[in-house]
Amino acid sequence: xxxxxxxxxxxxxxDISFEMLGKARAMGNGVTAVLLGSGxxxxxAQLGAADKVIVCDDPAFANFxxxxxxxxxxxxxxxxxxxxxxxxxxxxxxxxxxGLSASLGIPLVAYVTDIADGTVTSSLYGGKMSVQSxxxxxxxxxxxxxxxxxxxxxxxxxxxxxxxxxxxxxxxxVRFKQLIAPEGGDVDITQQDVLVSVGRGIQNEDNLEIVExxxxxxxxxxxxxxxxxxxxxxxxxxxxGKSGLKVKPKVYLAIGISGAPEHIEGMRxxxxxxxxxxxxxxxxxxxxxxxxxxxxxxxxxxxxxxx
Amino acid sequence: MNIVVAIKQVPDLVEELELNDSGTDLDREWLKxxxxxxxxxxxxxxxxxxxAQGAQVTVVALDNGLDIDKALYAAxxxxxxxxxxxxxxxxxxxxxxxxxxxxxxxxxxxxxDLVLTGVQAVDDLDGQLAVxxxxxxxxxxxxxxxxxxxxxxxxxxxxxxxxxxxxxxxxQLPVTLGIQAAAETPRYVPVAKVRRAMKSTDIEEISGDxxxxxxxxxxxxxxxxxxxxxxxxxxxxxxxxAARIVEIIKSKGV
Ligand SMILES: Cc1cc2nc3c(=O)[nH]c(=O)nc-3n(C[C@H](O)[C@H](O)[C@H](O)COP(=O)(O)OP(=O)(O)OC[C@H]3O[C@@H](n4cnc5c(N)ncnc54)[C@H](O)[C@@H]3O)c2cc1C
Numbered sequence: 001x002x003x004x005x006x007x008x009x010x011x012x013x014x015d016i017s018f019e020m021l022g023k024a025r026a027m028g029n030g031v032t033a034v035l036l037g038s039g040x041x042x043x044x045a046q047l048g049a050a051d052k053v054i055v056c057d058d059p060a061f062a063n064f065x066x067x068x069x070x071x072x073x074x075x076x077x078x079x080x081x082x083x084x085x086x087x088x089x090x091x092x093x094x095x096x097x098x099g100l101s102a103s104l105g106i107p108l109v110a111y112v113t114d115i116a117d118g119t120v121t122s123s124l125y126g127g128k129m130s131v132q133s134x135x136x137x138x139x140x141x142x143x144x145x146x147x148x149x150x151x152x153x154x155x156x157x158x159x160x161x162x163x164x165x166x167x168x169x170x171x172x173x174v175r176f177k178q179l180i181a182p183e184g185g186d187v188d189i190t191q192q193d194v195l196v197s198v199g200r201g202i203q204n205e206d207n208l209e210i211v212e213x214x215x216x217x218x219x220x221x222x223x224x225x226x227x228x229x230x231x232x233x234x235x236x237x238x239x240x241g242k243s244g245l246k247v248k249p250k251v252y253l254a255i256g257i258s259g260a261p262e263h264i265e266g267m268r269x270x271x272x273x274x275x276x277x278x279x280x281x282x283x284x285x286x287x288x289x290x291x292x293x294x295x296x297x298x299x300x301x302x303x304x305x306x307x
Numbered sequence: 308m309n310i311v312v313a314i315k316q317v318p319d320l321v322e323e324l325e326l327n328d329s330g331t332d333l334d335r336e337w338l339k340x341x342x343x344x345x346x347x348x349x350x351x352x353x354x355x356x357x358x359a360q361g362a363q364v365t366v367v368a369l370d371n372g373l374d375i376d377k378a379l380y381a382a383x384x385x386x387x388x389x390x391x392x393x394x395x396x397x398x399x400x401x402x403x404x405x406x407x408x409x410x411x412x413x414x415x416x417x418x419x420d421l422v423l424t425g426v427q428a429v430d431d432l433d434g435q436l437a438v439x440x441x442x443x444x445x446x447x448x449x450x451x452x453x454x455x456x457x458x459x460x461x462x463x464x465x466x467x468x469x470x471x472x473x474x475x476x477x478x479q480l481p482v483t484l485g486i487q488a489a490a491e492t493p494r495y496v497p498v499a500k501v502r503r504a505m506k507s508t509d510i511e512e513i514s515g516d517x518x519x520x521x522x523x524x525x526x527x528x529x530x531x532x533x534x535x536x537x538x539x540x541x542x543x544x545x546x547x548x549a550a551r552i553v554e555i556i557k558s559k560g561v
Contacts, residue, residue: 009468064474066466067447070438091451091468094426094485098434101404102442107523108434120524123532125429126320129333130532133432135524142434173447173479177463182471193561218556230348230488236471243451243467243487250561253552258320272559274552275538281323281531290555291538294545302549 002027003080004050005073005087005096006035006043013043015150016088020143021049022152024086027115033159036072036167038062048157055161060169063176064092070099071168081106082138084115089142091243097142104140109133111261112141126260127283145242145265185237187221194220194251197240197267198228201256201277201296205233210300211255217307223247225257241266256296259284276300308362308457310353311414313424313440314346314382315406316373320429324531331526335399340373342381345425351489352455353423354386360457365389365417369406369515371397376510377501384496384504393515401517402433408520410436411443413513421462422483426451433522437485447478450485 002024007014017033024031033050037043040057047053056072073096077085081104087093089111101108113130114121120141122131189195196215202208208222215222222238229239240247242262252270257263259275259282267273268287275288276296285291292299318324318333319341325334353364366382368375370392379390393413401409414422422444427435441448453473454465457480466474467487541548 009472014469065476066449091466094435094450095438095448098403098438099442099448101434102407102439109524110432110434119527122432124432125318125324125333128320128324128531130530131432131526132528132530133524134527139524173482174449175477177475177477180465180473180475182473194556218561231492239471243469244471246470250559251556272555273538274555279321283532285538285540286532288538290541290552292541292548292552294548298545299549299552302546303552306549306553 001030001032001080001083003077003083003085004031004033005085005093006033006047007088007090007092008037008043011042013046014088014090016090016143016145018049018150018153019145019148020086020088020153021047022150023115023143023148025049025152027084034073034076036061036069044161045158046154046156047159048155049153050159052160052162054164056164056167058167058169063179065172065174065176066095067172067174068169069096070103072164072166074100074103075166075168076164077104080138084138085140087140087142089144093142097140101140106137107135107139108142109135109139110142112143113147115141123261126258127264128281144261146268182236185235189221189223189238189240190245190247192221192247192249194218194253195223195247195249196220196253196255197223197225197257198255199225199257200227202228205231208233210297210304214300214304217304225263254284254288255300257284258282259287308356308360308421309417309419310356310362310364310421310423311417311419312346312350312353312364312366312387313410313414313422313436314342314350314366314368314378315428316340316371316375316378317343317429326529331529332400333529342378343425343428345427345486347493348489349423349425349486350382350385350387351491351493352486353421354494355490356455356457357386363388365391367391367393367410367413369397369401369409370394371399371401379510380504380508381496381501383508384500385494389511390508391511391513394512395515395517397517400430402522403431403436403439404433404522405517405520406436407439407443409515409517411440413515415444420480421455421457422446422481423486426485426487432526435485437483441483444483446481446483448483448485449476449478451487452484453488454490455484
């Protein structure tokens, strides 16, 4: 049996859950979904790719709580140390995956991009290396977003449900307080035809001027990778990626961005990707349509000038 | 308040990564190492708490021979009060499960209120350290943390989700946190100050033990990924390349 920990947010099942369900189906040993939530009926009806859904429906799960989720998942799966358990390599999954590995005492393979006959493939070193591991017996795989097609797992239906008997929702040391939505930005980078996206290769805040000039000429918006936001050079609303926004512009110019998996997650669906990066081995070139290893400080002003 | 920060060295991805002869690991001999960038954020988060409300900050690292002394001296120069090297059989690559076990053995003797480490590292194949470490220490955990406020025996912690959503939690101390980003950019420390710290700082050595702990699986192959067909690389001078890029953008009708 393959178990899939379902991730959801605000009553909506996250794409990663369907991607894992589709993969679990394809693995062919039967699929059990594990769903912790509050008012879960509508969600169960979307889990037709599972043969069975183990549900812990409790107001305590209206919002994610790392401690409650880990303890409950662990008690539900305590007898399943010989099975494969799929969890998203997401903010929630990074609590549950290692949490289950520690409490069940079974291995965890992280950053998983493929699973086939006991060989698990992971993406490491910022996407610069793939690693195959031989795993026997039960294990947890934390699965990268976008590794498997979601359509295979998106099946309506009414799978059999089983109410979990051992939900752990009291005596917790971690208490959920509130959800805080991000501040809206001056521009919505998800609605642009062209994004001029800048990464750590730009070196400092003053140098942003050259990408801003290019964006202006193109009538485009400037977006960026996470370090640019962490450095406070651009607002969070401009961040593309896992913890930022998912964008699908017609043209995405990736300037001085290495293409770490967390960044790729946010822009892989752009129509045309053009990457400017001096490192010929940068993973961004695996996703780009066009690339150049010329220095961004030469190419970017030259593009601006020619427009 | 007692804060322990666990850091480690990872290969600097700016360098070309070469494989070892058996094709199962990186060839570490010529690699350049640097502190995991998220561990740098964990240290910064600890130092910000120290600046704001006072704290004793201890930085611990496994002695895996990868320039760890340099990293510990730099931490001292930035403001860590105590730097500790955990000695034992940790040469080269150490799995997260083994690191959690060995670090917990040492950290538990330090009676920490907060244990901080980076949310992930570029090489943590068997999972991110923070939650594994929390389990070994018997502490609650929150990871992907972007903000910490300590109020007496509890902390208010912000955890980031996709799309910039943030969950706020209150947690009883002691707690182990995986840090995504400190509230400020990690402070820069000039080389001269690190040199002074090398003279004035003693790196404590405490022996650690990871017996019985490990990833629990074997790497059979490591290789450079080839996804799709890759990009069409534009050749010529920067000027030629710029001209081609202009053409391509225009051809997309935008
Ligand atoms: C839970 C989690 C969530 C995350 N979410 C996100 C997210 O939403 N978005 C995101 O972007 N990241 C995210 N990250 C961070 C991610 O792991 C990477 O650290 C980040 O994407 C790296 O950004 P970068 O490519 O700008 O920097 P680097 O990886 O440092 O790359 C800089 C690149 O610039 C190139 N370069 C340098 N100089 C030049 C030059 N003169 N000309 C041309 N090229 C040059 C270099 O070759 C290098 O490839 C997340 C991480 C975690 C753990």
